Amino acid sequence: MLLSPDDWQALLLTLKLATTVTVSLLLLGTPLAWWLARNPWKWTRTLGALVALPLVLPPSVLGFYLLLFMGPDGVIGKLMHALHLAALPFTFNGLVVASMLYSLPFMVQPLQSAFESLGNRPLEVAATLRASPLDAFFTVALPLTLPGFMAAIVLTFAHTVGEFGVVLMIGGNLPGITQVASVSVFDHVQSLEYHAASRLAAIMLLFSVLVLIPVYGWRAHREQHSQHD
Amino acid sequence: MLLSPDDWQALLLTLKLATTVTVSLLLLGTPLAWWLARNPWKWTRTLGALVALPLVLPPSVLGFYLLLFMGPDGVIGKLMHALHLAALPFTFNGLVVASMLYSLPFMVQPLQSAFESLGNRPLEVAATLRASPLDAFFTVALPLTLPGFMAAIVLTFAHTVGEFGVVLMIGGNLPGITQVASVSVFDHVQSLEYHAASRLAAIMLLFSVLVLIPVYGWRAHREQHSQHD
Amino acid sequence: AADLKFAMADIIQDFKHAHPDATINTVYGSSGNFYTQITQGAPYDVFFSADVRYPKRLEQAGKTASPVVPYAFGRLVLWSNSIDASKMTLASLTNPAIQHIAVANPKHAPYGQRAVEALHAAGVWSQVAPKLVYGENISQTTEFVQSGNAQVGLIALSLAVSPKLASQGKYWLIPDTLHSPMEQAYVLTDHAKGNPLAQQFVTYLASPAGQAIFVKYGFTLPDKQ
């Protein structure tokens, strides 16, 4: 085997995390981006810039603040407790929540810009053909903004795979639970185990390519859609 | 003063770095995104996914590899030496190069998707009105893909401000040269100086808002452009 | 090394008293990073590490301008800001009320490695292992405890006695018989060649005034070992 069992475990965990975060953000970010792009109030779109603010903080610092908020004395921690939910720090769910917050702009910004360029006409046509707004979203707006979705998915997925500052703080580096591959590579480098680090890094790249290329292949397949006469 | 002189220095350095990186990436990423979006070869667009790959590596690991490449024994280091150029590691220029590599996808992906949705017609019209391709790019394509540019600029700027793993590795945390605000906040947190960390973080957020909102205000001003009849 | 941060701040202050013109910049971070950076020509003059192995590796790589000099031994404590740690022992960590115990990453942080050794030696490893959460370094380990997410942490004595933490919580010193000695060392790098200030600084460290500061922050001096 090229990698230690721990590294394999970390890799699988990474894929699980990145997939969970990307899918969750797709579900959450799409309506948000839609609202930001199409709300008639002139400054709504500017609000969109605010979702990018968490990015401005260094990951581990953001992680630290999240740890405070999610801890037993933090707002979120108390809320979770009041709702009889498990505490988030040092759990996979905590990682998901933290990564979502940090990767949110990578999902929202490209989608927002794609939705802004869409225009009303396609949706109007869909409505005259009996499509409800939701139906029209899926059958018209989504295919027509596919390049934007691809950009959003690629950025979110790749960023979640590579991010480890926030993850480290919230996750506590627990093997099999919160120790993702990015942390493992980092640990290898810190321990001066350069060979192990390079192998894991190479395999992370490979996996990411394997995940991203099919997404893109699908897009290439439909490339002509985005061309106008 | 709210901040120590060192922190102010770091903040200014951050703004300088983020601005330099954003502007350089705008110059570099725009033609790249244009080529990726509009090259007729079907799979070119898929190549676009590859620019996202550096993201997959944890920042400090990427920084580690960059350091090896740029160091005296690395490929780039030797090349720079052969060209009688100053070595990159532990210099501001080194930071710029490293941050550009790491933030490239945030510039390229949103632009690529915006260019893909543009269509040929506006450029054809411009050509019939005597606009050379470059002229048409600036006077037609750019204004029509403004939402994409905004997304790209916001993501790139915010990410460069917040990123510190790569920066720490390549820059070496030299005050006034490579010690940017994100590293300072990190240092404060590491030194358990939470008040100083929070103050600096808050001011970073504020500065970023001040930088990003005007960009967006401009966009809100022109919002009606992206609407079609 | 983050455990040195507070002691070093005092030392530099004193040193500057003696050398008013000297400018000294300190950079704190992980030994692994510094090792890589110094091998790639980073402009650092003196490299302090909580783990003597990193300066030694640097010496092997031929990037040093002096022998590796041990300056202190670090000590490990149990620390908490929510429970009275001074009344605890390692055995109390098995208490079910304690859900998370913060330690530094044993893969590369010396405090983490010694913490694991101590837990083994105390015979509580198998019970507490599932409760461990790993900070990347000793600062993060402390943050886990400070934020209340871990009830107790195994951190550096130098941090526990520092002005930042002394008022926040109490500690119990883990007997140094439970782990191998944590030898800390420094080395002058290639870059220090031709920089007399670097030599002056390390000379000051060995002076009684310098040594007193180490002691104040809970370090054991090499000759006391």
Added chain:
Amino acid sequence: MTEHTPSSLIEAKFYLPRRNFLLDVQFTLPAHGICAIFGASGSGKSTLLRCMAGLERAPNGYCKIHQHVWQNEKTWLPTHQRPIGYVFQEASLFPHLTVKQNLQYGVRRIPAPQHDPQHDNVVSHIIQLLDIEHLLPRKPQKLSGGERQRVGIARALVIQPQLLLMDEPLSALDDARKQEILPYLERLRDELSIPILYVTHNQHEVMRLADHILLLDQGRITLNSPLTEALGQSESPFSMVQEASVLLHTRVAQIDTAWQLARMDFAGGSLWLRNENLSVGQSVRLEVLARDASLVRERPQHTSIQNILPATIAHIGSGKHPALALITVHVGDTPFLVQISRRAAHDLQLAPGQNWWLQIKTAALVR
């Protein structure tokens, strides 16, 4: 299909201010047949159609079709719940779907109870009629302008709407294609009794298709009347914008197969017309342009003009151009308009009550 009882009406009222424009209309139309919406560029035709479709929300508006309220103070039926078909002024096909998928898009979404078992036939008939079969697998960006518009029309028709809103559907088409599609629209009107609101700026299309006319001028309705009436009044707003003509409701009385001619009877006489798939007994509307009619005192013996009818001058009016006079004559009870030069009217000393022969060239009658 809804019966067209007199109560089958389209009632609407919209007030929609825009920066440089105000749509302010209130009207009641019969909810059957074709209503032409006619007016200059920028007069608000498209905006009115958009209000009907629910694409534009005019507050305090009102819209009721066949007793179904689509909009009033309390109700707002969103566009996708209105059983309409809409042909946009620009074809607006979905660029990500093939022509076939564009057509299927609406068909798939027809509510089940409205689904007609014969629907597949209808669809393939429409496809054939608009000659788009060979385009089905293509993407819209690979079509010519006229092809796109044909697909746009087909897409609105295949969903079998209860109200068809068409915004200049034929203006991108060549005459031959127009002539091919017009009969189908007539059939839609006659057989399916779908009411159609039809925006056009082509007078021929109005004459050919419309039962009713709504004239718009700067966002206001200047005329709302059955077409026949609008044509009768020589001073109505419609006569001011169109070429003078009358509309005859005729019946095919005889077919001369040798010469491919048909005799069309109307109240007061009959006209010969070239036979184009007519059958005896069929009702046909004929437009007779005033400029195609002429008057002569004595019936000419050897003339190529086949239709010469005895007529009584009823009224002498003026035409749109100062050189022209517009004479109303009666053939039996049926009025005709004759456009002649004022000089001729003067030279011939025309006066109401005189009897003249009305000449109409066979060939000038176009269905």
Added chain:
Amino acid sequence: MTEHTPSSLIEAKFYLPRRNFLLDVQFTLPAHGICAIFGASGSGKSTLLRCMAGLERAPNGYCKIHQHVWQNEKTWLPTHQRPIGYVFQEASLFPHLTVKQNLQYGVRRIPAPQHDPQHDNVVSHIIQLLDIEHLLPRKPQKLSGGERQRVGIARALVIQPQLLLMDEPLSALDDARKQEILPYLERLRDELSIPILYVTHNQHEVMRLADHILLLDQGRITLNSPLTEALGQSESPFSMVQEASVLLHTRVAQIDTAWQLARMDFAGGSLWLRNENLSVGQSVRLEVLARDASLVRERPQHTSIQNILPATIAHIGSGKHPALALITVHVGDTPFLVQISRRAAHDLQLAPGQNWWLQIKTAALVR
């Protein structure tokens, strides 16, 4: 402005295969006046125009205007270097610019040597003519369909191109607006001697504007000839797709101000026409539709028809419909076409050589 010597030609050759279509044309046209490109939907009209503009790159193609080679084996002039104006089939205004900025876009880019000092007047004249002054500050998405097209036309005109390519520019406009713009296009043609390639499917526009006609059918040229010739041949491909008519080149000989009539002389006779800003001596082209002409043996005395000319039957042909005959008659040397029913031709025993009276209604003559 370029002289139109006989050598002023547009020569082109394009071969452009597409999945379901092949454009395969080679032609030489006079580089002055208006050349109508006529053909059914999908016949390749827009594609041909795009090749001329350099928007479509047909390999091994050839394109030369006024001795300037735009495309051959070695040369390829990109679109923005071709001195053309292009009106797209869909107006295609820049959505991010106001109407005014859309107009200025091209003006700003006119190469300095081509800049005409009187240009500002030209621009404001064009703006006035197309009645878009009040639209100048608006964004295109706030315009109606017809308004957009008018701006699109203006945008192509204001850059004073040396070749104007117009793709169905008027089809979105109402008749009144068309009538207003047509004279301007005529003036462009006559005064500026800009050659215009004009895609249309409206026969009236062809008659009114074109000097030359290019007929396209499924990507191939089926006719390339001066319009007058194309109309003369009753069996030419053009007569198969259009309504039979003749084009007369006339001169205003007399104006009757009392009756607002004008006498138009042509070789062999004269016709009365209503006077619309005509002045004596002016050359005017008249289209006389075959369906507006009739024949009568004896000259009628009291008739509203003002134009009755002695004519000799030259040829008896058949019309497009089996009920119709198409008679060629000569008035002096000028041929006219008369469309009558075959039954009338038979009943009247028409034969070449006979002398009849040709009747043409004044009012039926439209410029």
